[in-house]
Amino acid sequence: MTSASRWTVAPDGGRPDGRSCVHLGAMSTPSDPLSENCEECSALGFGWMRLRWCTTCGHVGCCDSSQGRHAYSHHVATGHPLVLSLAPDEHWAWCYVDELFLISAPTTRGSAV
Numbered sequence: 001m002t003s004a005s006r007w008t009v010a011p012d013g014g015r016p017d018g019r020s021c022v023h024l025g026a027m028s029t030p031s032d033p034l035s036e037n038c039e040e041c042s043a044l045g046f047g048w049m050r051l052r053w054c055t056t057c058g059h060v061g062c063c064d065s066s067q068g069r070h071a072y073s074h075h076v077a078t079g080h081p082l083v084l085s086l087a088p089d090e091h092w093a094w095c096y097v098d099e100l101f102l103i104s105a106p107t108t109r110g111s112a113v
């Protein structure tokens with residue numbers, strides 16, 4: 001099942017207007033997360049707060065509020081720019097390169113931005 005959701009930069013009052021993410025066009029979701037948990041944390045016996053899912057390769061790592069920050073270290077190691085949040089109450093992606101939140105624009109609304 002493929003969902004063709006459009007992604008857009010999330011409005012954020014704390015950031016200058018007009019910034020955009022050059023990776024938006026390449027935004028896609030891998031078929032499945034490679035793991036259910038942060039495997040690096042599991043190996044180290046760490047706990048984690050929330051999980052981030054690399055949209056490039058499907059790697060699952062813990063967020064920057066977690067002890068291991070493995071999603072970030074995955075970005076540093078691989079250069080993969082975008083992670084999706086796997087937290088059920090969070091519906092956004094983060095671009096490490098442009099340092100922007102991205103949200104998926106519902107296509108049903110038909111809002112042209």
Ligand SMILES: [Zn+2]
Binds near residue numbers: 020024095096097
């Ligand atoms: Zn970007």
Ligand SMILES: [Zn+2]
Binds near residue numbers: 040046061062071
């Ligand atoms: Zn971790």
Ligand SMILES: [Zn+2]
Binds near residue numbers: 078
């Ligand atoms: Zn990756």
